[in-house]
Amino acid sequence: MIGTMKGWVAAAALALAVSGGVDAAQAAQERGAVTNLPIPRFVSMKASEGNVRRGPSLTHRIDWVYKRRDMPLEVTAEYGHWRRVRDRDGAGGWVHYSLLSGVRTVLVEQDMLELHSRPEDKAPVVAKLALGVIARLGECETDWCELTAGGYSGWAVKRAMWGVDPAELRE
Template sequence: MNTTKASFLRSALAAFCVTLAGFGGAAAPGVAEAKEARGPVTNLPLPRFVSMKAAEGNVRRGPSLTHKIDWVFKRRGMPLEITAEYGHWRRVRDRDGAGGWVHYALLSGARTVLVEEDMLTVRARPEVNAPVTAAFEMGVVARLGKCHLDWCSISAGGYRGWAPKEKLWGVAPDELRD
């Protein structure tokens, strides 16, 4: 096998294993786990969270305009997880695991989270006994601020406060933010 072909096959296998690891599978020996993986285009961590910049975004089966559109994301600010990169395309998934390939221009680095508990109490400080500042309904998309070990600062609809990290989708359990 020639060197170019062997190099391509190694790269394809590594990308597949990293992708598999991002979806809960095990990475192959010698391939970095998903948390240590870096995107081949941006050199940013994979997986990572972003949000929808556009009000609508076509989700395709593959990374090009020639691939079939499976559905359309229709919620500006919705948090998404990038699991792979290819050129100007990012493979994303939403909270339900649905996803596909989206053009990078439709995505933003601005971080948002999805509230996963109905009437989630948001507090003035990252403490269980702190005064309640608001209650967010399930499904609210909130802007993500600082995150400590167990709490994140969020804001939506003119209200802000601290919420337990485990009640939010769009932030990693071990993620810290200043």
């Protein structure tokens, strides 16, 4: 019965998407078994240090330690209190959920990324961010996102950062 119900719900979501009720990608998006939040999704490191383990328990070996607070990470799976994450380089492992935050951040991937006063190429530049800077993510339009870093706030082109989906829109 449960398998039949899941199949029916998936079919209904797909039918709604095809009929124009919701975006097809949104209807097909996987949900976490623990949180029911979208998988994959972006989060950030809440702690200044976090062990990355081979598996979802304290008995699994620590492969490395993340040492940057606010670093954006992508959650790719959930198991109990554990989240499998990956970073910008594709490296990942299991991290305890208490080390993660829903606060959205991005990693600047373009040196001297210009922050504009408005989401337009010709808008005045208010600051420039160095390669590797972690910025807080605000509103996102189709090609632009609002960022805050080092006391500055402005709009940058979405393709120059990691930690936001290219199709993601945020208010």
